[in-house]
Amino acid sequence: MSQPIISLQNISKHYSEDSSAGVNSINLSIQKGDFIAIVGESGSGKSTLLKLIYGLLMPDSGEIEFKGKPLHGPIEKLIPGHDSMKMLNQNFNLNIYARVYENIESMLSNEDLKSKKEKAQSMMNFLRIDHLANKKIIELSGGEQQRVALARAIITEPEVLLLDEPFSQLDALLKTQFRADLKRLNEELGITVILVSHDPVDGLTLSNQMIILKDGILMESGKPDQIYLAPAYIYTGKLLGNAFVLSADEGQKMGLKTKKENLMIYPEWVQLKSSWSSKGYLIKDIFFKGFYEDLLLERDNVQIIAMNPRPGIYAKGQKVQVVVDKYLEY
Ligand code: ADP
Numbered sequence: 382m383s384q385p386i387i388s389l390q391n392i393s394k395h396y397s398e399d400s401s402a403g404v405n406s407i408n409l410s411i412q413k414g415d416f417i418a419i420v421g422e423s424g425s426g427k428s429t430l431l432k433l434i435y436g437l438l439m440p441d442s443g444e445i446e447f448k449g450k451p452l453h454g455p456i457e458k459l460i461p462g463h464d465s466m467k468m469l470n471q472n473f474n475l476n477i478y479a480r481v482y483e484n485i486e487s488m489l490s491n492e493d494l495k496s497k498k499e500k501a502q503s504m505m506n507f508l509r510i511d512h513l514a515n516k517k518i519i520e521l522s523g524g525e526q527q528r529v530a531l532a533r534a535i536i537t538e539p540e541v542l543l544l545d546e547p548f549s550q551l552d553a554l555l556k557t558q559f560r561a562d563l564k565r566l567n568e569e570l571g572i573t574v575i576l577v578s579h580d581p582v583d584g585l586t587l588s589n590q591m592i593i594l595k596d597g598i599l600m601e602s603g604k605p606d607q608i609y610l611a612p613a614y615i616y617t618g619k620l621l622g623n624a625f626v627l628s629a630d631e632g633q634k635m636g637l638k639t640k641k642e643n644l645m646i647y648p649e650w651v652q653l654k655s656s657w658s659s660k661g662y663l664i665k666d667i668f669f670k671g672f673y674e675d676l677l678l679e680r681d682n683v684q685i686i687a688m689n690p691r692p693g694i695y696a697k698g699q700k701v702q703v704v705v706d707k708y709l710e711y
Pocket residue numbers: 396397402403421422423424425426427428429430
């Protein structure tokens with residue numbers, strides 16, 4: 382593998398000596414062009430990790446390198462944040478009384494006015510905000526403002542773009558659009574993206590490397606499909622999917638054998654069908670999810686969840702036959 386663009390070795394940062402809040406002994410290697418997603422519950426240390434990478438926070442110990450050179454924190458630098466990186470915050474830092482094009486152009490120097498105009502124009506085209514060029518920021522919706530902020534962040538052609546929960550203010554439709562924009566700027570402009578999110582879907586759909594944080598500790602990292610399908614920890618399965626856990630005894634009752642303590646199963650691994658090996662379960666509850674529904678099932682005091690891809694065909698109190706296609710042992 383080539384030299385990483387960013388590497389973290391044993392990075393720890395605690396906000397106070399008597400508290401474990403922060404991040405602990407993080408090792409991480411990011412390649413140019415990667416789309417990294419840092420996923421974890423609220424308070425797991427995601428923002429702390431992002432600020433450490435950006436240089437807004439100094440680690441207590443450990444080393445962060447950018448292209449093989451130590452990255453200095455705010456103590457050593459007057460202006461925090463690395464020149465080759467840009468961070469998009471929840472507060473967009475836009476000049477709300479200025480126009481869209483002015484907000485974007487102001488990021489560039491005045492040396493070559495023609496190229497400045499052209500660059501701003503092509504960036505507005507890229508993010509489909511060219512029709513808003515002459516509007517003032519206060520006249521824009523939250524989603525439009527976010528695209529302007531994104532244009533400002535990438536017009537100076539940073540090598541790395543850092544985003545902290547960029548979807549939190551967007552409704553579902555805008556979220557899908559903004560996800561597509563991020564994917565495009567990663568793939569077409571080659572910008573390395575580091576995205577922090579509490580929503581695992583963002584990481585699963587966008588990233589090529591997903592990092593699971595819990596209580597400031599990097600639990601595991603890897604390709605999203607690998608982490609989802611074979612997580613090292615039950616915690617990860619519960620965070621990323623709707624995994625449920627059975628004890629070895631409960632598994633035994635279902636005909637699932639293990640020498641380990643627990644079984645972890647995703648609802649989509651529970652097939653609703655009858656066969657020689659299927660067992661009858663009582664439908665205790667139904668959770669409608671739109672294009673599918675989760676069925677809470679019970680048999681011999683063991684509860685499981687099955688994903689039903691055809692909502693509306695079952696009712697509470699009915700019995701169904703299921704076959705467990707796959708399970709993981711922990
Ligand atoms: P996340 O972004 O995953 O929600 P943070 O990185 O913001 O988590 O916070 C991690 C932990 O550090 C939390 O327990 C939080 O309360 C604590 N923390 C964050 N910032 C500060 C700060 N400036 N001072 C003290 N504690 C902080």
